[in-house]
Amino acid sequence: MQSCIFELSISFCFRVDLLAEVSGTSIMPDPQIEKLLIVQSRDIHLLKIEQDLQRIPNELLSLKVKISAEEANIENAKKSLIEKELNRAVLDAKVKDQETSINRFRTQQLEVKKNDEYRALTQQIEQLEIDISSLEETEIQLMIDIDLEREKFEDEKVVIESRIVDLKRLVDVLLEREIALQDSLDTAKQQGVEARFGVDEVFLNHYERIRKMTKRPPYVVPIVNQKCEGCHLRVSNEVARGAREVGEPHFCDQCARLVYV
Numbered sequence: 001m002q003s004c005i006f007e008l009s010i011s012f013c014f015r016v017d018l019l020a021e022v023s024g025t026s027i028m029p030d031p032q033i034e035k036l037l038i039v040q041s042r043d044i045h046l047l048k049i050e051q052d053l054q055r056i057p058n059e060l061l062s063l064k065v066k067i068s069a070e071e072a073n074i075e076n077a078k079k080s081l082i083e084k085e086l087n088r089a090v091l092d093a094k095v096k097d098q099e100t101s102i103n104r105f106r107t108q109q110l111e112v113k114k115n116d117e118y119r120a121l122t123q124q125i126e127q128l129e130i131d132i133s134s135l136e137e138t139e140i141q142l143m144i145d146i147d148l149e150r151e152k153f154e155d156e157k158v159v160i161e162s163r164i165v166d167l168k169r170l171v172d173v174l175l176e177r178e179i180a181l182q183d184s185l186d187t188a189k190q191q192g193v194e195a196r197f198g199v200d201e202v203f204l205n206h207y208e209r210i211r212k213m214t215k216r217p218p219y220v221v222p223i224v225n226q227k228c229e230g231c232h233l234r235v236s237n238e239v240a241r242g243a244r245e246v247g248e249p250h251f252c253d254q255c256a257r258l259v260y261v
């Protein structure tokens with residue numbers, strides 16, 4: 001009721017207080033509180049910039065890890081294909097070796113005199129032909145596998161490369177955002193300093209103390225329906241009444257934030 005002692009009739013005062021009690025809304029905050037609300041709004045703005053800036057390195061790192069993983073996927077698929085191609089080349093070389101041996105045995109057959117020597121060479125040739133046939137079957141299967149895998153690899157590569165392009169675009173966006181935030185940081189700090197000009201020292205000191213003590217904003221909060229909007233707990237009647245008094249700071253008796261109505 002002290003807020004109403006100057007030039008206001010008692011009945012008007014009563015009505016105003018009653019209205020605030022019923023509606024739970026603020027009437028006329030202390031001018032110092034109004035100034036602090038501007039300070040708070042600028043501090044929150046600055047805090048948001050600082051928090052956004054702090055998050056960027058981790059977000060960049062996470063994007064770079066994803067890009068590396070995608071690139072590794074392409075490399076691994078490429079390695080698997082190269083490995084299969086090498087296996088095919090080895091099989092091919094084996095077949096050629098066997099064919100050379102067959103030709104050599106056939107030449108020897110022309111030179112041998114005895115039947116059993118001739119038959120022994122025939123058996124070796126037949127065995128080599130069986131081996132060649134088996135090697136060729138394996139080689140054909142491998143070639144089919146390689147074709148399928150290459151096709152799959154080419155399709156997946158297009159998708160992965162497109163994902164990498166998107167991720168790199170996000171990196172660029174983040175880097176641009178980092179520059180923009182850095183640019184706005186000094187202005188926001190300056191605005192915070194300017195908003196503090198003209199604030200009563202006692203109010204400002206309490207504000208700064210609460211700002212340090214409270215981990216997260218807000219630091220100056222209204223009382224609505226006798227509840228502090230900072231901690232959402234009910235304040236005492238004394239605090240609720242006192243918060244209407246202009247000229248001195250009042251605090252939530254639960255969380256110690258500056259309160260007003």
Ligand SMILES: [Zn+2]
Nearest residue numbers: 228231252255
């Ligand atoms: Zn509170």
